[in-house]
Amino acid sequence: MSSATETPAPRSASARAPDLTPAAWLEAGQSLLRRGGLRALKLRPLAEELRVSTGSFYHHFRDFDDYQGQLAHYFAEDQISDLIDALERATPDPIERIRLLGQTVRRRGSSRLAIAMRAWAESDPRARTAVERHDMLMLDFLARCLTSAGFTRAEAEIRAYGLITLGLSKVHAPHLDMASLFDSLLDIMVARPA
Known part of the structure; x- marks a missing residue:
């Protein structure tokens, strides 16, 4: 007879997860x-x-x-398209959309995945095509947001490129607050000269 306080046995590696997709x-x-x-x-x-x-x-x-x-394909299409759609629905403010993107990337660890995908792309044309498609979609999303915020398309594309590459860098800087770094960089990238 088992008591209510017994810990259930761990599920074995061969036990099938329900509704695995x-x-x-x-x-x-x-x-x-x-x-x-x-x-x-x-x-x-x-x-x-x-x-x-x-x-x-x-x-x-x-x-x-x-x-x-x-x-x-999942990295380049379904996943990124769903993310962009969700960000566009989340707020009408284009700069807030970019902030939400930064928060989502940090929460999901997406920059680590993007770095791994880029390494894979060095040896596999499918991964290379996926990375190129992912980057095109992300650059376009950021550039559209920045254009909506008042930048020309050329200015927006340069800033978008900067935001992506800054987000992918892994520079060791323990004195910087990594949790707020993206927002600080975004503030600099969207500031207009006085």
Whole structure:
């Protein structure tokens, strides 16, 4: 007889997660990329991340090559498009949209994922195409926001490029408050000369 205070046994790695979707596998792959780069992206760690058997992988993907192609596409299309749509719905203020983007990137660890994707792009044309598409969409979103804030398209594109590259840099600067750094950089980038 068990008591109400007993801790349930941990779910085994082979116990199938309910309603596992291809998106769950893609999110797990991004988590591995974020933490360990491309060398961490392997089938067994993916299955362990989701607490399922490796066999369940094949319910959604033909093979690992198919999975990697879908993972690259997910980074470049579905995920970024959904994020941009959500930011555009969140506020009519274009600068606040950019602030929300910075907060979302920090919360999700997206810059680490983008760095891992860029490293992967050095050896895989699918990842290279995905990174280029991701950058195009993100640059366009930021430039549209900055144009709405009063900059010319040329000024907006330069500032957008600056915001993205500053957000991706990993300069060691422990004396700076990383939590507010993006907002401070944004304030500088959108300030007009007096």
